[in-house]
Amino acid sequence: MGSDFKSIPLIDISPLVEKIDDPNMANDKDLLQVVRMLDDACREAGFFYVKGHGIAESLMKEVRDVTQKFFQLPYEEKLKIKMTPQSGYRGYQRVGENVTKGKPDMHEAIDCYTPIEPGQFGDLAKPMEGSNLWYGSNFPPLFVLDIISQSTILFDLPKYPSNFDSLLENYINLLRDLSRKIMRGIALALGGPVDAFEGKTAGDPFWVCRLIGYPVSTDIPEEQRTDTGCGAHTDYGLLTLVNQDDDICALEVRNKSGEWIYAKPLPGTFVCNIGDMLKVWSNGIYQPTLHRVVNNSPRYRVSVAFFYESNFDAAVEPVEFCRERTGGFAKYEKVVYGEHLVQKVLTNFVM
Numbered sequence: 001m002g003s004d005f006k007s008i009p010l011i012d013i014s015p016l017v018e019k020i021d022d023p024n025m026a027n028d029k030d031l032l033q034v035v036r037m038l039d040d041a042c043r044e045a046g047f048f049y050v051k052g053h054g055i056a057e058s059l060m061k062e063v064r065d066v067t068q069k070f071f072q073l074p075y076e077e078k079l080k081i082k083m084t085p086q087s088g089y090r091g092y093q094r095v096g097e098n099v100t101k102g103k104p105d106m107h108e109a110i111d112c113y114t115p116i117e118p119g120q121f122g123d124l125a126k127p128m129e130g131s132n133l134w135y136g137s138n139f140p141p142l143f144v145l146d147i148i149s150q151s152t153i154l155f156d157l158p159k160y161p162s163n164f165d166s167l168l169e170n171y172i173n174l175l176r177d178l179s180r181k182i183m184r185g186i187a188l189a190l191g192g193p194v195d196a197f198e199g200k201t202a203g204d205p206f207w208v209c210r211l212i213g214y215p216v217s218t219d220i221p222e223e224q225r226t227d228t229g230c231g232a233h234t235d236y237g238l239l240t241l242v243n244q245d246d247d248i249c250a251l252e253v254r255n256k257s258g259e260w261i262y263a264k265p266l267p268g269t270f271v272c273n274i275g276d277m278l279k280v281w282s283n284g285i286y287q288p289t290l291h292r293v294v295n296n297s298p299r300y301r302v303s304v305a306f307f308y309e310s311n312f313d314a315a316v317e318p319v320e321f322c323r324e325r326t327g328g329f330a331k332y333e334k335v336v337y338g339e340h341l342v343q344k345v346l347t348n349f350v351m
């Protein structure tokens with residue numbers, strides 16, 4: 001529903017991280033307290049910070065640092081992993097290439113998605129088939145045997161910061177597991193079974209990782225400049241975890257009255273928010289909150305957003321126990337998550 005929240009709650013989720021997989025967790029007072037706080041946060045703001053999540057602050061910083069270093073490479077280097085339809089929309093997009101509500105966003109980014117093999121989801125995933133080749137950063141130049149032409153292809157990779165691929169792979173694995181735990185907490189918060197998201201809804205969760213850079217506005221040529229780093233939007237899946245720079249206030253979250261509330265950086269925390277699929281699944285008990293990014297600071301801002309989403313081919317619809325709690329009928333139609341994502345991806349960019 002959303003409310004007139006003036007600030008975003010901070011939740012210490014350590015009891016959840018430590019005990020959510022424990023068979024006796026239903027009797028754990030500390031854990032149930034976290035579940036209650038998650039429920040309040042998801043109803044009120046749709047946004048919350050988490051601490052006590054178990055991911056080292058030094059790793060969070062390292063991931064932001066390699067992201068910043070990548071974006072400092074010359075444009076020609078970054079273009080070596082240009083995002084194209086052929087790359088399954090994976091890769092680098094320049095400032096202004098992402099468009100929100102018709103307006104170019106003042107950020108550059110690398111989009112990484114769960115690898116999808118040819119034919120894996122039939123026609124549904126065709127536009128997004130591919131893998132994150134640019135992870136091969138420890139072995140440039142990279143030769144790959146093309147099984148169709150039986151020849152080797154040379155991938156001319158950019159001069160990545162060292163350990164770029166192993167660092168990101170490790171980070172993505174840790175965030176995937178952390179997200180799974182938070183989703184177990186959210187399942188309980190809704191009054192459902194702890195494993196509600198683990199079957200055909202999100203037992204094989206699709207993940208998206210966006211490494212994002214927001215330049216200082218005066219560094220952007222005037223004719224290309226707009227006033228927003230990322231226009232107002234909701235996220236597409238279940239849960240987002242944002243790892244943002246420590247000292248730049250730029251992410252803004254809209255409350256029910258239309259005021260923009262800063263999600264100011266709290267070092268060592270992730271900013272979490274819920275996405276479109278959770279709205280449908282919970283029959284609107286939890287609603288995603290509009291948010292945007294404006295970098296008015298004199299410094300380049302980096303954030304790394306991890307999106308934990310449904311199974312790619314999940315048909316998400318209001319679950320029975322949530323329907324019962326909200327008048328008995330479904331407020332939203334069934335959505336195939338992959339269709340929702342593909343539709344967004346195909347309209348998000350000027351090419």
Ligand SMILES: N=C(N)NCCCC[C@H](N)C(=O)O
Binds near residue numbers: 099100230234307
């Ligand atoms: N996967 C996510 N959430 N990406 C966030 C980008 C949001 C902006 C995008 N142009 C849009 O209009 O959705």
Ligand SMILES: O=C(O)CCC(=O)C(=O)O
Binds near residue numbers: 212230242305
């Ligand atoms: O950069 C941020 O703080 C948030 C980015 C965001 O909202 C997104 O990529 O969906």
Ligand SMILES: [Fe+2]
Binds near residue numbers: 233234235240291
């Ligand atoms: Fe977002």
